[in-house]
Amino acid sequence: MTRTFAKHWILTGTLMVAAALGAGSAQAAGEKITIGIAMPFQGNGWQKGFLAAAQWAASEITAKGDKTVELTVVDAAGDTQTQIQQINNMTLQGVDFIILEPLSDTALNGAIDNAVGAGIPVLTTALGSVTNQKAIDLQFDxxxxxxxxxxxxxxxxxxxxxxxxxxxxxxxxxxxxxxxxxxxxxxxxxxxxxxxxxxxxxxxxxxxxxxxxxxxxxxxxxxxxxxxxxxxxxxxxxxxxxxxxxxxxxxxxxxxxxxxxxxxxxxxxxxxxxNTDPGIGGVAVNVAVAKLGGVDVPMKMILPVPTITMEDLRTTYKGMADSDIAWLKYTYDWTMSNMIKAK
Amino acid sequence: MNQTTSIIDRPAPLPEAPVGLWRRLLRQSWIGALAAALFLWLLAGVVTGSLSLSFLLANATIAGFLALAGTAQMVVIASKPGNFDLSLPYVITFGAYIMSAGLLGQGNIAGSLALTVLAGGLAGALNALLIVRLRIPAIVATLASGYIIYSLIVAIQGGGFTRVGGLFEAALRLRIAGVSGALAATIATLALVAILLSRTVFGLQLHAMGQNGEAARLAGVRRGWLTLGTFVLSGVLAAWLGALLATYQGGVSADLGRSYLLGSVAAVVVGGTRITGGITSVLGTAIGALVLTLAQSDLILLQLSIGAQYVIQGLIVLGTVCLVAARSSNRG
The missing domain is CATH 3.40.50.2300 (Response regulator)
Incomplete structure (x- = not known):
């Protein structure tokens, strides 16, 4: 799937140089992190962009050398019961972190309790929030x-x-x-x-x-x-x-x-x-890495809604195919200084 | 209308011979739907203050797509009591993606169309294989094949797609006296299917099998091959609809066919065809599709809340079923 995203686009304005906060420096070099991503359904351009952004962020962090981020992706095909099972399975498998696009705001509360109880933080994003207060929430406004x-x-x-x-x-x-x-x-x-x-x-x-x-x-x-x-x-x-x-x-x-x-x-x-930006998938991975690195992550975060102008379409996003979707690249450092606002 | 005489759209001539045109019309199973369509058109005229032919034709174009889905569903329903094709929305979407994927080279519209129709036929053959060889009920077999086709859609989607465009899109969007090319294409397709069902051995045998499978077998109908033909026809129609939608609408998405599962059954029912098998009426299904489309538009024009819209649409389907049941029991 990444092949269709051969062109990765960066909206340069969003790239900000932040004071590097060495959250990872305390970790052993080459530490492996497994992040479970529970997708609601595939076959929609937005979800493809979300996954591509998450994979991009994971490879960026891995490329830095001191951590290896692996993604385990599951797809609930639009069914809430399937998604509950998938969260429970990932909890049993012992992934380090779960990124969840919840298909229901209440039905997943029990599965989230199980995961958090087993020491696996859960972040809900993109499709909406859940009423379970134990989940970290990353949304648009x-x-x-x-x-x-x-x-x-x-x-x-x-x-x-x-x-x-x-x-x-x-x-x-x-x-x-x-x-x-x-x-x-x-x-x-x-x-x-x-x-x-x-x-x-x-x-x-x-x-x-x-x-x-x-x-x-x-x-x-x-x-x-x-x-x-x-x-x-x-x-x-x-x-x-x-x-x-x-x-x-x-x-x-x-x-x-x-x-x-x-x-x-x-x-x-x-x-x-x-539009609401599929690049939020990358932010979610960055937040996961920060949280696992011991950073104090706020329970509620809001990602700004970006505007892409015709000028951007002619330059930064030039040559998009009909089946592509534009998404912004949010780096780990950007996430740290703008979303997590770590001191 | 009696089941055994309803192989073709028109009723058999009645014994007391010279019956007025009006009486014969009133005996048609779809006459109620036609009246409803006229009423809905007039209602839209009252709501907007002017009776607009272009409104009717715009709705007819949309209804044409639904009529194709309804006809694909109708042949399956007719082939055996209790038969439904649940893979229909996925075959429609699959067809749309194959049409847009440009597998035989960008701009090769004829090749893409042929490939799309072939894929639809293969999907239908898969359904028939499951039903005939494994003896799985159609409703379960098509559910299973629907999942398989869905995974193919997800796979093909990763390869990307582009607008079909070109001459085909221009032809479907061309409007002569308000009639769009897409509407002309659907009417031509429906006419072909109507002839196939009413004038060929295949059509006769399909009705016979749907009315009484065992009697049909004893009469020499090869049910396995006939089931294959039925589902291939349904699959080809669905894939052709997908190709039309992808081209006319200028794009595809994985949920393209979603609304056609329930819509196709509703069009068949509202068109006056009983869902107990053995009966087809392409004209009825087409009028049923027009009623559903006009009802949807009227409800939007009336600015009713979305909840009320759903309730009224449900009532239309329910009311028609009751009406059809009452009419057929009167005839005894």
């Missing part, structure tokens, strides 16, 4: 995401226009959190009117079909909100109907970024990509 997203769009349209809102998976907690954050961010711009709302199920195909079906009845649409997932599908629906693609923010998938570049080449269309 949806308020920040929505704030960035809405303010970019509002700035471009002068704070007004008709908007189509494409929501995600009905009944999902993260979906509701993003929607609530949108509503909060939109309160500042009363002249942006939501004229229609569809559920795209966070599925490009479903989003495209539902938008296509109601498109003939819609008035002029100036803006699309898509939770950063359905931008490509929404744009394709407008293009297939022979309408101009409204202003919207794109995601980090290759299909999204390539479409943005294509639209720009055709008509001078401008936008940016804002």
């Amino acid at each position: 949806y308020n920040e995401f929505s704030e960035k997203y809405v303010s970019y769009v509002a700035e471009r349209t002068g704070g007004k226009g008709n908007a189509l809102n494409i929501r995600g998976l009905a009944g999902n907690a993260a979906e509701q959190a993003i929607q609530d954050a949108y509503v909060k961010a939109l309160a500042k711009y009363p002249d942006i009117k939501l004229v229609a709302e569809v559920y795209g199920d966070w599925n490009q195909s479903v989003a495209q079909q539902r938008v296509s079906a109601i498109l003939p009845t819609l008035p002029q649409i100036d803006i699309i909100f898509s939770q950063g997932v359905a931008a490509f599908g929404a744009a394709q629906a407008f293009m297939a109907a022979g309408r101009d693609v409204p202003l919207q923010v794109y995601g980090f998938d290759g299909v999204d970024t390539n479409l943005l570049l294509e639209l720009n080449a055709k008509s001078g269309y401008q936008s940016v990509a804002i």
Whole structure:
């Protein structure tokens, strides 16, 4: 799988030189660390990026020489019961650390108790938090995401226009959190009117079909909100109907970024990509290594939501294939000074 | 409609001969669905303030995709009481990936299409092999093959994909008088399947096997080969749908086919086909798909909460099943 990520991209702005904190120096040279990664499902660009970022971070730390980081990756294929078993198995196998993308905020609490009881720290990330307070939590802030997203769009349209809102998976907690954050961010711009709302199920195909079906009845649409997932599908629906693609923010998938570049080449269309970054997988590995090295890691950490501009797409992320996804490289040192904030 | 006379879409001429066109129409199993589709179109007109033909055609394009999935499901349902194809969404997604992977070279659209259809046929053959050779019930066999195909999808996905694009995409997106190329392609496919089911020996034997497998065997129907043909047809239709979706929509994702599992069964049911086997109606399934798609759009236009949308969609399926059951028991 790493072969498709032959090009690794670095957003140079995120690379920060930090005072090296020799957390590892107390360890014996060549110490082996095994980190279990419980993925929720594969076959989604974002998850591929997450895993690639984790593997990149592991190889970076291993390359430094005093530690060897090995990843044990399991995939629950979307099933919570499977994920519970996988956590229990990893606990029995005695991995050193578990990075968990939880499929449920409550069902995994028992398995997490088992792991932590056996001396294996558990970090929950990406898919959401769990109610078990023993898990270290590394997340994005949806308020920040929505704030960035809405303010970019509002700035471009002068704070007004008709908007189509494409929501995600009905009944999902993260979906509701993003929607609530949108509503909060939109309160500042009363002249942006939501004229229609569809559920795209966070599925490009479903989003495209539902938008296509109601498109003939819609008035002029100036803006699309898509939770950063359905931008490509929404744009394709407008293009297939022979309408101009409204202003919207794109995601980090290759299909999204390539479409943005294509639209720009055709008509001078401008936008940016804002998304929750799969690079969080690398941060999670860095946090794991720090924790195992005896660093005092906070129980709650928030990774900033990055913006990728068209200029970045033409330079740093040049030549992405449709199946690639952009992710940022967060080094161990960056993680130490910005996430863990170790003294 | 009587089971034994419903091999083809049209009912057999009734003994009292000259019956009005209207009465004959009213006897069709899909007439209720057609009325519902018209009602939903008018409702959308009332909600938006103008009756829009382009709204109907846009929905018909989407419904065409669902109708293909429904037809793939319908032939399996018809082949034996209790048969379902649970591998359908995975075969659709698999087909979409093969279409987009460019295994025979980038831009070789004809080659990719042939490979996609072949893969769909092989997936169907795998299902038939499990069912006929290992005597596993279809619902279990297709569940198992679905997992196998899913792992193939994950594998093929690692190799990357690109937009199909080119002439094929342009043709599917071309619109003449509001009718998209994709809609024309699905209608042509459905017409072919309808002829295959109503005018060929294969179609006749498929219905016979679904109505009474043992009687069909005694009459000389080779059930193993027929099951193979049924599932290959279903697999080819699903993979072809995947290729259409990947090209028309301009991209693929691993969850492309997900919504088609329940949707395909619902389209068959709402189209007025009983799910006890032995009966097919391509036209009914197509109208059923249109009803479901229009209902979805209407509910969005009515700005109902998502919970209410799901409840109403469930009620539509349930109501149709009851209606079909009532109609057939009246006939005795």
